[in-house]
Amino acid sequence: MNGRKVLVVGGAGYIGSHICKALAARGDTPIVFDNLSSGHEHAVQWGPLHRGDIRNAADIDAAFANHKPDAVIHFAACIEVGEGEIEPLRFWDNNVGGVISLLQAMKRANVNTLVFSSTCATYGEPETLPLTESEPQTPVSVYGRTKLAVETLLSDVSKAEDLSYAALRYFNASGASPDGEIGEEHDPESHLIPNALKAAAGLSGRMKLFGTDYPTRDGTCVRDYIHVSDLAVAHLAALDRLLSGNDSFVCNLGSGTGFTVREILDAVERVTGNPVPCDEHPRRPGDAPTLLADTSTAERLLGFKTVRSTPDLVIGDAWAFHRRVWGLDDNT
Numbered sequence: 001m002n003g004r005k006v007l008v009v010g011g012a013g014y015i016g017s018h019i020c021k022a023l024a025a026r027g028d029t030p031i032v033f034d035n036l037s038s039g040h041e042h043a044v045q046w047g048p049l050h051r052g053d054i055r056n057a058a059d060i061d062a063a064f065a066n067h068k069p070d071a072v073i074h075f076a077a078c079i080e081v082g083e084g085e086i087e088p089l090r091f092w093d094n095n096v097g098g099v100i101s102l103l104q105a106m107k108r109a110n111v112n113t114l115v116f117s118s119t120c121a122t123y124g125e126p127e128t129l130p131l132t133e134s135e136p137q138t139p140v141s142v143y144g145r146t147k148l149a150v151e152t153l154l155s156d157v158s159k160a161e162d163l164s165y166a167a168l169r170y171f172n173a174s175g176a177s178p179d180g181e182i183g184e185e186h187d188p189e190s191h192l193i194p195n196a197l198k199a200a201a202g203l204s205g206r207m208k209l210f211g212t213d214y215p216t217r218d219g220t221c222v223r224d225y226i227h228v229s230d231l232a233v234a235h236l237a238a239l240d241r242l243l244s245g246n247d248s249f250v251c252n253l254g255s256g257t258g259f260t261v262r263e264i265l266d267a268v269e270r271v272t273g274n275p276v277p278c279d280e281h282p283r284r285p286g287d288a289p290t291l292l293a294d295t296s297t298a299e300r301l302l303g304f305k306t307v308r309s310t311p312d313l314v315i316g317d318a319w320a321f322h323r324r325v326w327g328l329d330d331n332t
């Protein structure tokens, strides 16, 4: 299915920009709606940018009126888990208030298809691994609770109104566009792989390894890293499934394989050829020991299987992107 206009809310950000690129590559038009609070204008390359805030009804109504999209993919949120503990009101306002505002605008514009960025952080500290979608959701962070609240909101609204939605629970989004064009540019950056690459490049001093006493094979947290280009493929499939008239659904997006923090640091050293200077620190609050996706629902509903979600491909693509952005190609 192509030739659609898709409003990509938060499309100037890390994951959203990769989905825009994938939409355009197959003949859809991504219209980015973004307030550029953490996104980048230079990442909007495949369709128009409509600058505005999701919580402002006039802004979002204007985007629907000007561009008449067929569907919406919603990425915009406050994502920095630690900040949520300090500023919960800001997180609830943007992550939940933003979706209420968006749903109201969709209703006014008569657009009823929505793909939503949820997260494995809604599961909290699971007992059963790998995580299926039916695992109880008991998030341990403000961030995770706002995302779970949106899932509940979408479920309630879809029962009463003409709304079909997909809530996609990403595991750890990582990597960069394989052609090096776009990648992860968060500021501040809290994610493991870009921080490790920066340390390997000698640009940030020693990195912090949070927690070495977890009940895992080497004492560090296990995560399921999914390449952002694989995530993009899954979003197109989710959109197509909804636009074909199927019911709303919830689905994990992960690779199904877990790696410890130490294994990721080893891979960073292997790919870059540089050591990762690193100090051991206490656990970071809110980190679950292990998060690992059961991928069977994504396979069944979306025909989705990852193809680039191995540590070496993820880190290789991220490294190529960051070398360019950091201006290292001539001297590292």
Ligand SMILES: NC(=O)c1ccc[n+]([C@@H]2O[C@H](COP(=O)([O-])OP(=O)(O)OC[C@H]3O[C@@H](n4cnc5c(N)ncnc54)[C@H](O)[C@@H]3O)[C@@H](O)[C@H]2O)c1
Pocket (backbone or CB within 6 Å): 009, 010, 011, 012, 013, 014, 015, 016, 033, 034, 035, 036, 037, 038, 039, 040, 052, 053, 054, 055, 074, 075, 076, 077, 078, 079, 094, 098, 117, 118, 119, 120, 169, 170, 171, 172, 173, 174, 186
């Ligand atoms: N990065 C991950 O590993 C990960 C994992 C699970 C879920 N997610 C979810 O995926 C989504 C995208 O994450 P990301 O890493 O690309 O984040 P990001 O910060 O790079 O992108 C978010 C975008 O939304 C925009 N935005 C924020 N608030 C807005 C508002 N009120 N109005 C308009 N635009 C607004 C920002 O400017 C930015 O461009 C988020 O919802 C996040 O919670 C991310």
Ligand SMILES: O=c1ccn([C@@H]2O[C@H](COP(=O)(O)OP(=O)(O)O[C@H]3O[C@H](CO)[C@@H](O)[C@H](O)[C@H]3O)[C@@H](O)[C@H]2O)c(=O)[nH]1
Pocket (backbone or CB within 6 Å): 079, 080, 081, 119, 120, 121, 170, 171, 172, 173, 190, 191, 192, 193, 195, 207, 208, 209, 210, 211, 220, 221, 222, 223, 261, 284, 287, 291
């Ligand atoms: O400088 C760092 C950064 C991270 N870590 C550790 O590395 C692991 C992965 O951390 P990170 O890359 O920050 O990812 P998560 O905390 O797993 O969270 C990400 O993945 C979640 C889904 O798992 C999303 O919901 C969040 O938005 C996203 O930040 C964790 O054990 C961290 O403690 C370090 O040791 N040092």
